[in-house]
């Protein structure tokens with residue numbers, strides 16, 4: 001089946017590559033000509049495990065193409081996927097729908113008169129697909145289309161695996177014809193297809209992300225209590241997770257949630273609730289506590305390390321296995337620390353370029369983790385990269401004989417660092 005994807009970001013690109021793996025022919029459209037040129041040469045514009053390899057393979061097989069020409073990309077497409085950004089608006093809460101509205105208008109204006117299903121993969125507030133439908137009614141010369149909500153549940157750093165082994169594929173539409181078309185799109189996929197109304201599908205996405213954000217906030221609250229009462233948060237989390245009603249995922253205590261999704265989507269959900277004259281106090285508390293966690297963790301560092309001492313920060317991305325530093329709690333911590341500490345050296349395996357955009361010259365950038373820790377009085381681990389864990393012995397060879405190690409993602413086994421003062425979360 002020919003598929004056209006609008007947007008080549010963290011959602012559009014892995015989805016495009018994933019659909020090629022299912023046997024479809026995909027054309028991805030983006031306005032950024034330089035990005036499109038890079039992608040046509042197989043140069044992935046973002047880091048995602050397995051993405052580069054699959055991209056090269058599908059380019060070679062001519063299964064995937066990249067273009068700035070939307071008209072050409074829409075020719076013969078049976079499914080169009082809108083995967084553009086919906087960032088937080090200037091009001092700091094609601095979702096900015098400018099890009100999705102623009103993309104919908106351009107698709108509507110250029111859509112050939114063959115039945116096409118338009119799927120919204122961008123995360124959009126309840127009712128947005130009705131708005132997209134209105135745009136199509138206004139700008140499309142025909143009515144040979146259906147608008148479907150097809151929320152995505154890919155995690156960055158795991159997107160290809162999540163695409164191929166999704167827990168569920170939620171398809172929001174009342175149209176029988178659209179259901180059939182999307183069933184065919186996923187016929188090579190083993191995951192359960194769950195059909196709902198369009199509004200329910202839109203809300204499933206926000207409700208899921210906010211629920212996971214609340215779960216993270218909850219385990220961080222438990223970690224705070226563990227630190228006071230002598231319990232160990234990893235043992236508590238494991239014990240909770242053995243109850244299948246609770247589940248063992250998203251119970252890793254740490255620096256709080258970041259990235260381009262949870263912070264934005266929790267705020268947008270709370271905003272939607274207000275629009276509908278209700279409220280979501282649980283979500284609001286998770287947003288607030290997550291914000292306050294940065295200051296709390298910085299204060300703890302300040303209580304352990306003098307302002308004249310040297311800091312090495314390991315990890316800047318919002319989580320491991322990505323280069324993404326958007327809304328990264330690690331970057332926020334680094335930024336706050338830079339106001340007090342003169343000597344901060346940072347290192348991240350993939351996120352240095354993105355972190356530099358925010359931190360600029362407030363910190364020093366190391367080329368290797370071993371360089372970052374040279375001469376440092378305190379090593380602070382902020383992202384759970386496996387390479388830090390497996391190489392920590394080597395990393396420590398370059399550090400002072402005895403230094404302070406603050407492990408804010410509970411990455412290390414305390415036995416690995418017995419000669420040092422070791423602090424972690426929730427223990």
Ligand code: UGA
Pocket residue numbers: 123152153154155156157209212216249250251252253254255256257258259260261262318319320
């Ligand atoms: C999240 C959702 O998990 C995906 O299902 C969804 O598709 C995506 O948002 C989206 O809306 O596009 P993502 O933001 O890529 O995915 O990353 P997560 O793995 O969910 O992590 C989010 C944040 O929570 C990270 O900062 C991570 O470090 C933190 N986290 C996660 C914890 O602090 N503890 C945990 O146990 C799990």
